[in-house]
Structures are given as structure tokens and as C-alpha cells.
Amino acid sequence: MMLSIKNLKAEVEGKEILKGLDLQVGAGEVHAIMGPNGSGKSTLAHILAGRDGYAVTAGEVLFNGESLIELAPEERASRGIFLAFQYPVELPGVNNTHFLKEALNAQRKARGEPELDSVAFLKLIREKLAMVSMQPELLKRPVNAGFSGGEKKRNEILQMALLEPKLAILDETDSGLDIDALKTVSDGVNALRSPDRSVILVTHYQRLLDYIQPDFVHVLAGGKIVRSGDKGLAKELEAKGYGWLSGQDEAA
Amino acid sequence: MSSTTKQVDALVERGYEHGFVTDIETDVIAPGLDEDVIRFISQRKQEPEWVLEYRLKAFRHWLGMTPPEWSSVHHPQIDFQTISYFAAPKKKPVLESLDQVDPELLRTYEKLGIPLEEQKALSGVAVDAVFDSVSVATTFRKNLADAGVIFCSISEAAREHPALLREYLGSVVPHTDNFYAALNAAVFTDGTFVYIPKGVRCPMELSTYFRINAQNTGQFERTLIVAEEGSHVSYLEGCTAPQRDENQLHAAVVELVAMQDAQIKYSTVQNWYPGDAQGKGGIYNFVTKRGDCRGARSKISWTQVETGSAITWKYPSCLLRGDDSVGEFYSVAVTKGHQQADTGTKMIHLGRNTRSTIVSKGISAGDGQQAYRGLVRMAQRAENARNHTQCDSLLIGDRCAAHTFPYIEVKNPTAKVEHEATTSKIGDDQLFYCRSRGLSEEDAVSLIVNGFCKEIFNELPMEFAVEAQKLLAISLEGAVG
Numbered sequence: 094m095m096l097s098i099k100n101l102k103a104e105v106e107g108k109e110i111l112k113g114l115d116l117q118v119g120a121g122e123v124h125a126i127m128g129p130n131g132s133g134k135s136t137l138a139h140i141l142a143g144r145d146g147y148a149v150t151a152g153e154v155l156f157n158g159e160s161l162i163e164l165a166p167e168e169r170a171s172r173g174i175f176l177a178f179q180y181p182v183e184l185p186g187v188n189n190t191h192f193l194k195e196a197l198n199a200q201r202k203a204r205g206e207p208e209l210d211s212v213a214f215l216k217l218i219r220e221k222l223a224m225v226s227m228q229p230e231l232l233k234r235p236v237n238a239g240f241s242g243g244e245k246k247r248n249e250i251l252q253m254a255l256l257e258p259k260l261a262i263l264d265e266t267d268s269g270l271d272i273d274a275l276k277t278v279s280d281g282v283n284a285l286r287s288p289d290r291s292v293i294l295v296t297h298y299q300r301l302l303d304y305i306q307p308d309f310v311h312v313l314a315g316g317k318i319v320r321s322g323d324k325g326l327a328k329e330l331e332a333k334g335y336g337w338l339s340g341q342d343e344a345a
Numbered sequence: 346m347s348s349t350t351k352q353v354d355a356l357v358e359r360g361y362e363h364g365f366v367t368d369i370e371t372d373v374i375a376p377g378l379d380e381d382v383i384r385f386i387s388q389r390k391q392e393p394e395w396v397l398e399y400r401l402k403a404f405r406h407w408l409g410m411t412p413p414e415w416s417s418v419h420h421p422q423i424d425f426q427t428i429s430y431f432a433a434p435k436k437k438p439v440l441e442s443l444d445q446v447d448p449e450l451l452r453t454y455e456k457l458g459i460p461l462e463e464q465k466a467l468s469g470v471a472v473d474a475v476f477d478s479v480s481v482a483t484t485f486r487k488n489l490a491d492a493g494v495i496f497c498s499i500s501e502a503a504r505e506h507p508a509l510l511r512e513y514l515g516s517v518v519p520h521t522d523n524f525y526a527a528l529n530a531a532v533f534t535d536g537t538f539v540y541i542p543k544g545v546r547c548p549m550e551l552s553t554y555f556r557i558n559a560q561n562t563g564q565f566e567r568t569l570i571v572a573e574e575g576s577h578v579s580y581l582e583g584c585t586a587p588q589r590d591e592n593q594l595h596a597a598v599v600e601l602v603a604m605q606d607a608q609i610k611y612s613t614v615q616n617w618y619p620g621d622a623q624g625k626g627g628i629y630n631f632v633t634k635r636g637d638c639r640g641a642r643s644k645i646s647w648t649q650v651e652t653g654s655a656i657t658w659k660y661p662s663c664l665l666r667g668d669d670s671v672g673e674f675y676s677v678a679v680t681k682g683h684q685q686a687d688t689g690t691k692m693i694h695l696g697r698n699t700r701s702t703i704v705s706k707g708i709s710a711g712d713g714q715q716a717y718r719g720l721v722r723m724a725q726r727a728e729n730a731r732n733h734t735q736c737d738s739l740l741i742g743d744r745c746a747a748h749t750f751p752y753i754e755v756k757n758p759t760a761k762v763e764h765e766a767t768t769s770k771i772g773d774d775q776l777f778y779c780r781s782r783g784l785s786e787e788d789a790v791s792l793i794v795n796g797f798c799k800e801i802f803n804e805l806p807m808e809f810a811v812e813a814q815k816l817l818a819i820s821l822e823g824a825v826g
């Protein structure tokens with residue numbers, strides 16, 4: 094199992110958000126997580142990426158057999174975990190190209206791989222840029238500063254394409270994208286798909302799943318996975334909403 | 346605990362890299378200040394009579410003055426009678442060759458990373474090293490002499506170029522200017538004199554490192570740069586001081602004179618001891634710096650990176666007298682721990698079509714307190730004068746603060762003044778974003794801070810931009826965890 098989450102309980106400021114969550118993600122699989130607003134999807138994504146401020150009170154999170162909880166965010170990154178943010182952060186004054194190069198080389202260094210020089214890096218980034226059809230001008234600008242909502246999301250996918258993570262967690266990357274952008278972002282994710290890479294897609298919309306075919310669909314509600322199925326489940330949710338799941342304990 | 350708070354605490358805990366004391370026999374006079382002390386200094390420096398007269402005049406004026414109280418810095422009253430006003434290494438250094446310089450001294454410079462020995466010198470950089478009050482070594486003298494450039498200590502200038510010194514000393518910052526400038530005029534011990542003749546482009550960057558070493562001494566250096574018509578010069582000063590429990594006073598005066606079409610670029614990297622985490626010790630850096638654009642189309646540009654000192658109080662200024670003259674001020678100031686900085690600039694537009702640009706970047710961490718104080722004055726004659734001011738503050742953590750005090754006086758209706766100010770914070774979300782991409786917390790802070798300061802670093806000579814960036818990284822370094 095690439096990612097194994099068992100009975101995960103977590104609090105934010107004394108309030109329990111995750112209440113015994115289980116999730117198993119195998120290598121090469123794509124899992125979609127859906128669920129009502131405020132159910133804990135971003136919380137789960139942040140905890141996987143190592144954000145401060147969440148107290149894990151029970152359970153375990155193993156990534157390729159290693160416990161993640163004690164690792165710093167940068168250590169998780171160099172082991173291959175990537176989070177595409179629901180709200181990408183602006184870094185005024187920090188040149189986007191410079192940022193990408195520093196990030197890639199920091200990860201390579203941590204893994205004991207040689208760092209890329211500027212020439213090799215620029216060649217690489219040009220390829221990736223074409224892959225996500227991003228305006229090259231955005232590379233010269235400060236990271237996300239003044240980017241439109243869609244540009245920010247594309248920039249996240251560019252980072253993902255460049256960093257080639259083992260486990261990519263996309264937190265509502267499809268929200269706010271126009272139809273063409275949705276297509277490119279999906280192409281980017283599909284290009285990354287391989288037997289040794291996995292993807293967790295957090296989304297509210299079945300539409301994304303037309304482009305990226307998930308192997309599993311889960312519903313996160315009230316801090317737990319309350320239902321799992323194949324992509325047919327997403328269609329059902331689209332038609333019926335989440336209400337019918339409230340009695341799921343009996344139904345399951 | 347949030348990662349920002351951790352970061353900030355680590356910053357505060359960081360030691361001071363240059364805090365060693367050189368074990369060298371030093372010749373120091375007893376603390377205290379009176380006319381005899383001034384006569385002693387003047388005599389030890391073998392100065393002409395007029396310099397002594399100048400000092401005494403300044404001293405008498407200073408006696409009737411009181412320390413300024415208008416700035417936002419706080420410190421206990423300074424007792425000027427507890428300071429020793431002269432210190433010199435006992436072994437008289439020989440100027441012709443570095444081999445004859447006390448090896449202990451050379452090791453000190455090595456620790457400071459100063460490229461004193463010529464083979465180690467950054468290519469194209471001349472170094473006039475000032476150890477306490479006496480200049481001990483000057484490199485690249487000959488090269489400069491061939492171009493007609495004078496680059497020597499101010500004491501030497503008093504002996505060897507008295508006419509030039511007499512014409513310009515105190516002509517930009519008069520001895521009556523302010524409390525600390527008056528004190529400096531009375532007791533200045535060393536510093537640098539630069540003279541660039543008409544039409545000469547100085548063949549290298551000039552640079553002086555000052556260092557306070559002996560205990561209980563103040564440093565009162567005086568720098569004078571004169572650029573004749575059509576000449577160009579770029580000058581860099583860098584400063585460090587050892588770690589002491591008591592506060593030390595540094596009250597320098599810098600005067601720049603630019604004639605018609607002349608350009609002076611003056612860059613400072615200041616890293617005096619800032620005091621410990623409790624706010625004990627550290628340098629009081631009370632400096633008067635002023636440039637006089639006397640001639641038409643002349644240009645004076647100040648660039649400063651201020652990371653050290655317990656208290657910094659300085660306002661490098663430009664008097665834009667010549668028509669079409671240009672003044673610039675680019676500043677990065679860092680305050681962390683209990684450091685305080687009250688810094689900024691004055692742009693006094695007197696001539697027509699004069700232009701000035703002010704870009705000030707303040708970074709505060711820990712309990713650091715910072716104020717930008719800037720005056721832009723457009724005089725009646727300043728037809729079409731222009732100023733643009735950009736003032737940005739970056740806060741790291743919740744306990745620090747930044748304030749902006751712009752003063753604007755416009756007496757000519759065609760003059761234009763623009764002022765922009767922003768305050769931002771390094772947020773936990775920014776740090777997490779960077780770290781989730783693989784950067785360490787330290788690298789993330791350094792990346793964000795360097796991005797914030799980029800505009801200023803671009804103004805520094807190349808070698809020093811790299812140095813400044815490193816210094817900033819060091820001074821904001823925090824052990825993670």
C-alpha cells in the first residue's frame with residue numbers, strides 16, 4: 094500500500110474534525126474524495142502534507158510503510174508527497190522560475206540526486222510549461238502574485254508536473270477553472286499517471302471525473318469516509334446529493 | 346506553537362558571528378572629554394593647527410547642545426564622560442607592506458572575511474582598513490594614484506592634502522548641524538578621504554571596513570568624498586563590531602560633494618553588534634550622512650543594508666542644488682531581537698528638474714522596532730522637481746512593529762511628490778506553501794525576504810550584492826525545530 098490511513102483522528106483548536114478516518118491508496122491508483130463543505134477534506138489534505146496547527150490524536154498514517162506524522166513538510170515533499178492547494182498562496186517578490194528551481198533542487202538534494210544547473214532547469218521547465226499550456230510570462234512574475242484564479246491552479250499543476258510526485262493530492266484544483274483549463278489540468282494529471290504514482294482528487298464535481306477516470310470514489314462526511322465505490326458513486330451523488338447518505342450506517 | 350513563532354524565537358537565539366575580541370595591545374586614553382583630550386587627539390594625528398581649531402570650535406558648540414529627542418528610539422542617557430575618545434594599536438603598523446602588519450590584526454580581518462591581502466582581494470576592490478582609530482593598511486594605492494584619485498585616511502589627508510580638506514571638510518555637514526555631528530567634528534579619529542579629479546572614472550570600487558575593537562571606545566569616523574566635474578566613483582563601507590555587554594557609541598559623519606555631471610554611489614553594509622537576546626549591549630549607531638549635488642546633472646545614490654546595531658539612527662540625505670541633479674536612496678533595514686532602527690532619508694530639492702527616488706524596505710522580527718522617517722522638500726525654485734517614494738515593511742511574527750513617517754513640503758506648484766507604503770507579514774501559510782514544495786523553513790524565510798529586498802540588492806555592486814544576501818540570510822537564520 095502506498096498510503097495507509099487508519100482510524101485517523103485530528104483536531105484544530107480543540108475541535109475534532111477527523112473522527113476515525115480510514116483510507117488505503119495503492120500504487121498507480123486514482124482516488125476521488127467528495128463530500129459536503131466543511132466535512133474535513135482540506136483538513137485531511139493538509140495533515141497529509143504536514144501543515145502545523147493540527148493535532149493528530151489517534152490513528153496512523155503510513156506512506157510506503159513509513160509513518161508521516163513526525164515528518165516535516167519538506168521531508169514529505171522530498172519523499173514524493175505533493176499538495177495542490179485549494180487556495181494557492183502568493184509570494185510577492187519571489188520570482189516564479191527561481192522558486193521552482195529552488196524547490197526542485199531542494200528535493201533533489203534531499204534525495205541525494207545531483208542538482209540541476211540553470212541550463213538544464215530551463216530546458217525542463219519549458220517542456221512542462223508546454224504540457225500545462227501556461228503563459229511563459231507567468232514564470233517571470235512573482236509566485237501566484239496577481240495571478241487569476243485559473244492561473245494559480247495551472248501554476249499548481251505546473252509545479253506538480255515539474256516535481257513529479259509519487260502521491261499527488263489535488264484539493265479542488267478543478268474549482269474556478271474554465272472548460273479548456275479543466276481539460277489541460279486533467280491532461281497534466283493523466284500524463285503523470287503511471288503504475289508507481291497515485292493521485293487523490295478532492296472535488297465537488299463529477300465533471301472532473303469524466304476527464305480523470307478514478308479507480309475509487311469516496312464520500313467524506315462528518316470527519317469519516319462514509320461511503321466508497323467506483324465512479325458510479327460520483328454519478329449517484331451528482332443526482333441525489335449527500336442527504337441520502339446520512340442513514341448510511343444501516344445501509345452499508 | 347506556530348512555525349512563525351518558532352522561527353522568530355530561533356532568530357532571536359542566534360549568536361553574533363563577529364563577536365570576538367582581538368587580543369592586541371591597544372593604546373587607549375582614559376575615558377572623558379575636554380579640550381585637552383581634543384588637543385591630544387589632534388597632536389597624536391599630527392594635524393595642522395586649523396584642524397585643531399575646527400575641532401575646538403565644534404566642541405564648544407556641542408557643549409551647548411542637547412541630544413535629539415524627536416526620533417522613536419529609546420535608550421538610557423549616554424554619559425559622554427565614560428567614553429574613551431582615542432584608541433590605537435601599540436605596534437605602529439607600516440603602510441607599505443602587509444607582511445609588517447601585526448599578524449593578530451590580519452587574523453582579525455580574516456575572521457571578518459575582509460579581503461585585505463591583495464591576492465585575496467576581490468578583483469577590482471581597494472580596501473582601506475581602519476582598525477580602531479588608525480588606518481593600518483591601504484591597498485591598490487598605486488593604481489589609484491595613476492588615475493589621479495586620492496584615497497587615503499582623513500588624518501593623512503589633513504597632513505598631505507590640507508588645502509582640499511580645508512575647502513570641503515564640514516561644507517556639507519557643518520559642525521553645528523546636530524548633536525552627534527558636532528561631537529564627531531570635535532573628536533573624529535579616522536575615516537576616509539576620496540578625491541576624484543575632473544573627468545575621471547574611478548578605476549575600481551573603493552571600500553573601507555571599519556571595526557571597533559578596544560573596549561569602551563567610541564568610533565567617530567569621518568568620510569569625505571569629492572567628485573569633480575564629470576567624474577564617477579562607487580564607494581562601499583562595511584562594518585562589524587565585537588560582542589560586548591556594554592553599549593558602544595558610533596557617531597560618524599559622511600559628506601559627499603558631486604560637481605557638475607559627477608556621480609557618486611555610496612553603499613553601506615552595516616553589521617555592528619546588535620546586542621544579545623535580552624537587549625543587553627550593542628552599538629548605538631548615530632550617523633549623519635549627507636550628499637551635496639552641487640553641479641548641474643550630478644547624481645548621488647545611497648544604498649544601505651542595515652542588519653546590525655542595537656540602535657540605528659541615520660538619514661542619508663541629498664541636497665539637490667544643481668539643476669537636473671538626481672538623488673537616490675535605496676535601503677534595507679533589519680531589526681530583530683530588541684533592535685531599534687529609525688532611518689530614512691531627506692531629499693531637499695533646490696534646483697530645477699531635480700529628481701529623487703526613495704525605496705525603503707524594512708524587515709522586523711522578534712521584538713524589533715522600526716521607523717521609516719523621510720523628508721521630501723520641494724523648494725520654491727524647484728520647478729518640475731519629482732520625487733517617488735516607495736516604503737515597504739515586512740513583519741515576521743507578532744511582536745515586532747514598523748512605522749512610517751513621511752514629511753512632505755512643497756513650495757513649488759509644478760513639483761510632484763508620490764508616496765506609496767505597504768506593510769506585509771510572512772505568514773504561516775507562505776512558509777507552509779514553500780515547505781510543502783521541499784524548501785526548509787530557513788530557506789523559505791530567506792527566499793521571501795530576498796524577494797522583498799531584490800530591488801535594493803540590484804543597486805549594490807555585484808560582489809556586495811552577494812555578500813548582502815548572505816548577511817541577510819545569516820541574520821535571519823533560525824534553527825528549525
Ligand SMILES: Nc1ncnc2c1ncn2[C@@H]1O[C@H](COP(=O)(O)OP(=O)(O)OP(=O)(O)O)[C@@H](O)[C@H]1O
Pocket residue numbers: 105106108110128129130131132133134135136137179
Ligand atoms: N484553523 C481552524 N480553526 C477552526 N476551525 C477550522 C480550522 N481549519 C478548519 N476548520 C474547520 O474544520 C472543518 C473542516 O474544514 P475543511 O477545510 O477541511 O473542509 P472541506 O471539507 O475542505 O470543505 P470545502 O469543501 O468547503 O473546501 C470546517 O468546519 C472548518 O471550519
Ligand SMILES: [Mg+2]
Pocket residue numbers: 134135136179264265
Ligand atoms: Mg476544502
